[in-house]
Amino acid sequence: MLTKFSNYIKSDLIEAETTELNDQDTLQQLIAQNGGHAFSEEQLAAIRFPMQTHLRIIAGAGSGKTQTICAKAAYLVIEKGVDPKQIMMCTFSRKAKLEMEARVNHYLGGYARIKVQTFHGWFNAEYNELIRQIPELRQWGIEGVIDEDQYYHTVNQLIKKYRLYNFDKFEERTIASRISYWRNLGYSDQEMVEFVAKHFDQEELLLNKKLSVVFQQFLAELELLKKAQQFITFDDMLFNLKRILENDPLARQTLQEKYRYIFIDEFQDINPLQKQIVALICPPDKAAVQKTSGKLIIVGDDDQSIYYFRGAEPSYIKEFEQEYQQTSLKLMTNYRSEAPIVEAGNRLIQFNAHDRLTKTMIANKAATVHDCYGISFSDDEEEAVWIGKKIQELAKNDSMEDGTPNYRDTMVLYPTRVQLRSLLKQLKKLKVPFVTPTNDDLLGIFGLPLFKTLFQQLELLASANSIQQKNDALKKIIQQYAYYHFIKFGTSAKFSEELFSKNKFKINELVSFLISERKLSPKSQDQAKQFFKQIYLFYQHKQLNLAALSEALLATPKFKKDLSEEEADWLNKELTAAGSWSGLLEAYQQASEQNQGMKKRLKDYDQEKLNAVYLLSIHASKGLGKKNVFIKGVYQDALPNHHTVKKADCDLKQAKEAAAPPTTLEEQRRLMYVAITRAKENLYVTYPKNVNSKSIAPSPFLKEAGLTVKEYQKK
Structure with missing residues (x-):
């Protein structure tokens, strides 16, 4: 039984008087639940921080941020007597939610349930609770069941009705994707119409009609159909809550008083709509006369912000101190990767010095006999053959208890879907088992x-x-x-x-x-x-x-x-x-069948029932770590890709209005940084010297990372 757990509610006075008391009993309980592993001084500083202000934790790759913030939440309950119901922990993916939920409640010995939610789960629950308590709040949202299939079917029907085919295919961005992007930036339907008028009317996408006029009709009917048939999207769910909180003071006050502490993980990935809702629940207080009681604990790393294309704004974590009375702490010890890998990441990301918070990761693991280098090949076929054989070698050298080669500790990352072509071919030929997420990447040219x-x-x-x-x-x-x-x-x-x-x-x-x-x-x-x-x-x-x-x-x-x-x-x-x-x-049929068959394999892999290599786009690898990591196809025009521009050369405002976020050199460098820091022991960065019988240059990121580059020699 937790010795201080029953003491949930303490007055602010008692809490202030006890801040200097010895908390060793609490820390020992947390360490015991942490497998006996002590927390570092950096982690302890975050766990013990007394929360007179909001807290920003800049947590680098592999720094143990999840265990730290979960321990901090448990510390608030055990040591400070905070009711678990007054704590909300929020993250981005269901997988991260489940991991965090298990970790924080393990620290509490299973005696309490701190709420852990994704943004969508959290905001949907708050919306439903508010309209249950105050039914008239329904006027501010669209009630309904989340049904993305019905939504896309309805959108396609309306595209036919209003003959918006050309806009739906313009610049390979569908109408649905543009609406979603704009919505996640917090824009209203009227603002979307204004953007269409400003940026697309001149493109003559409709014959003898103004696109913006027709698009306004399209959006109006779409909203009517959603209300009549009672279906919404995940984006609608967030926008519903935003509208309520903006328009109803009582609802706003209710949520502002509900939580004493709100943890937000991976804050560098927050988009404007999510940020706007968080600010309504826990208002910025840097310049506010009246302070709210709730405190934010945000955790993240601007160096790992790689989702600008879907609205994520890394500036929010960098500029948090400009809006909130806050204290910044750093977790800069990397417990995942060996020293050469950490040093390569540090060297690379320093080239983003103009666009990042200043910091340097420190490796907890010293250099060993493992590999960390780049290697070039004559072409991508030779590259894929080498990767396949190297995977086999690593798997045999690290076999499982029954002697079976261990493929689960290996991951191959790629910057673009074209990298999969030769790799899949060779892995099948060598009979190397693999899994990869089911999406357009697995459909090949389709x-x-x-x-x-x-x-x-x-x-x-x-x-x-x-x-x-x-x-x-x-x-x-x-x-x-x-x-x-x-x-x-x-x-x-x-x-x-x-x-x-x-x-x-x-x-x-x-x-x-x-x-x-x-x-x-x-x-x-x-x-x-x-x-x-x-x-x-x-x-x-x-x-x-x-x-x-x-x-x-x-x-x-x-x-x-x-x-x-x-x-x-x-x-x-x-x-x-x-x-x-x-x-x-x-x-196409073969590609589709492969995509469908992969769903079951991936499920088995996630449940640790399948021994296989994990193939992933770099974007999908966030939060993961493997002993052996290959980064395939790291050459100029692949990473950074051929659309890349410098951030300083972009009109970001216009890009947002046109729903066409640019690919910046700074973000591509962060993408490479994320890829490098997934590796625990062995890191191999590969590239072909020739593509389509033409000589190509290696990615500048190899040189920036200071990686030794070998030239493959056939035996």
Whole structure:
């Protein structure tokens, strides 16, 4: 039994008088529940911090932040007598929530239940409780059951109704993804409409209509349907609570008085909408006359902020002290990685000195005989073969109790989906078991946004049951190809309407249209003719020469701009290998089946029932650590990727309004930092010297990290 656990409620006076009392009994209880492992001085400073102010804990990679904040929450209950109901602990993923929940209540010996929630779970519970207590608050939100499938179905139906196809495909960003991005930045429907007017009306995405006017109608009907059919999205759930707290003082006061302490983990990943709600529950008090009783304990590391593309703002953790009366503590000892790995991460991230809080990680583990280096190969096939064989070697050298090679301690990270192509091939050939999350990455070329759109349009044409359906599908393909030449949808839509008003037209008319809008070289004109010739054969007989189609696609300005050389080479090889439409459908079916089959394998892996290598995009690797980590394909235009720009060169305000967040060099460097710091013992950073028979440069991040780079020599 916990000796001080029953003393939940103490007055502020008694609490103040006892702050100097010996807390060794409490610490010994926590250490006992921590497997007998003592806390470091850094961790103790955070655990014991008396909370006269808000607390910011800058916790570097592998610094034991989860055990520290869980111990602090338990310390508040045991030592300070805080009622667990007055503590909220919030994190971002369900997996992190479950881990934190188990840890904090283990510290408490199972005698108390501190609430641990994801942002969505927490805010949804608060919304439901508020409207139960005050039914009139329903006016500020959209009540309903979370049903993302129903939402996307409704959005697609409205896209058809309002003929917003072109906007839905513009710059490979769907309408649903733009709405979600804007919502997570805290914008209202009216602000979204204003952004569309400002940034998209001039793109002529609708024929003879203003996009912003139609988009406003689209949003209005979408809201009506959600209310009538009572379904919402995760984004709506958050926005519901925001609207209530902004508009109802009593509701706001209720939540402000509910919690004494709010812990927020991974604060560098918080987005503006989440931040706005947190500020309504626990208002900034730096300049406030009237202080609220609740205190924030935020934990995170701006060096690991890698989700700007979905609205996360690392500036919030860096600028926390400008809004709140706070104290900053640091956890800078890395308990995960050996010294050479920690030092490589430190060297790399120093190049972000202009865009980060100043700090340096210290390794708890000394250097050993393990590996930490970069290695180059002639091409990505040779790179993948070496990785596969090295994985086998490591697995055999660290076998399980029954002598089985241990693959679970190895993880392969990659910056872009194209890196998976050669790796999957070699792992299958070598019979190395693997798992990877099921998403577009596993769909191969069918996950490439530019080709994905065209493939969907070809499917529509192939499945059309009437001349009208076939013509509608053909119009979309014509407009899509014009878009690949950066011709506005309004212009191509007007042309295609006029074209289909005739009884018959020729391919030369399509090419002439392109020439009239863009100065095409004779070679480009021939490639355009080839594209339309293939589409005509497909329209008539469902015949398709994919090698010829690939050549025509890859010659367009849009494909040249958006695809890296490696992606272009990959697409060309896959299409050429598929050969025909039936071959392409077979390849898609295989990719889809592999994606579906992987779901069960991944579930087994998570439950520790499957011995396999973990393949992950770097973005998906946050919070993980493995003995052996490979980072594949670390070359210029892959990491940093070919869209990368310096933050100083970006108009961030305009990018947010256009729902087009840029890929900055600073964030790509943070991505590499996250990848490096996943490794515990062995780190291998690999890259090919040639892609598509062209010489390429290694990523500058290898040099910045000070990694020794070897050149692979065939034995």
